[in-house]
Structure formats: C-alpha cells, structure tokens
Amino acid sequence: MEELSRVVQPPADGGDTVDWDALRAETGWEFPADYRDFVAAYGLGGISDSIGILTPPFDGYPHGDHLLHGAQWPPVDGTLTWASNEAGDDLLWRCAGEPDEWRVVFRPRDRRRDHEYDMGMAEFLLRLVRRDIRPPLGAELELPATFESWRDEDRRLLDEDGDLEGF
DSSP states (O other): OHHHHHHSOOOTTOOOOOOHHHHHHHHOOOOOHHHHHHHHHTOSEEETTTEEEOOOOOTTOOSSOOTTTTOOSSOTTSEEEEEEETTSOEEEEEOOSSGGGOEEEEEOTTOSOOEEESSOHHHHHHHHHTTSOOOOOSSOOOSSOOEEEHHHHHHHHHHHHSOOTTO
C-alpha cells in the first residue's frame, strides 16, 4: 500500500471508515488487510476514470449497491468482485484460504477465460499502473494513474452541472 500511495495519490480528505468487526459479525465476511488499508486511504472511487473500486457500505454511503450487494458467505462460485471497468471487465478475489492469501482474478467482459494473479489487490493495482502486468483490459487505463473518490466526483459533478440528480 505504501508504494501504491506514492504512485497513485490518495484523496486529500482520505478514504472511508468501515467498521470491519461489525461487518464480519453481521455478514461473515472478512477482508484482506491490503484492501482494508486501501479503503481507509482511498475509499470508494475510481482509478483513472476507468476502474471503479467497490467498498462495503459505511456511514454516508452514497449508492444503493456495494461490494457485498447480493453476496453471501461463503461465495457460491468462490469469488467476490471488488472492482470493474467501463468495458465490463471485473476484478475479483478467489476467496480460498485466509483473506490475506486470496488471489486476484481478472475476468474479461466476454467471460471466456479468467486470468489469475498470485498477489493481493494492492500489489495487483500497483503492478497494473506500472504496466508490469497487462491483463487484456477492454478499456484503456490512462497513465499516470489518478484516483477520484466519490466525494471528489460529487464535488466535480456539482461544479459542472449544479446538481447530482440522476447520479
């Protein structure tokens, strides 16, 4: 996470606060440490206006659906989607073993073949924005990578349009 935050600047006002213990007690889900750190530093938002990172609900959560929307523990197919892009590609965890052992799965929109990476979320994102790995993304990832939190997006949309109706 430390290296990722040097390459992709976190929002100035920080990430989002999730009560991870209450979430685990309520849903049975436990999450990798790097993901929890990512949510604390970055929160809900998008990388380079392309990859949308999902989070569990938190106080003030701005949307109806979220990371665990419709998910059950244990997951039926052994995966949980944590991000997607505008082309319909998904980034998931293969939820096998302890959460810090979960592998990243890239699932292209056509769903023909999953690509597994033996690394966690933060390392995957770091290597992706450095172009050390090149999954067959259906959408271009602009570099250098930036991150826009949901709060920054709301402010930008208000500045552009004057309201958030429809978002």
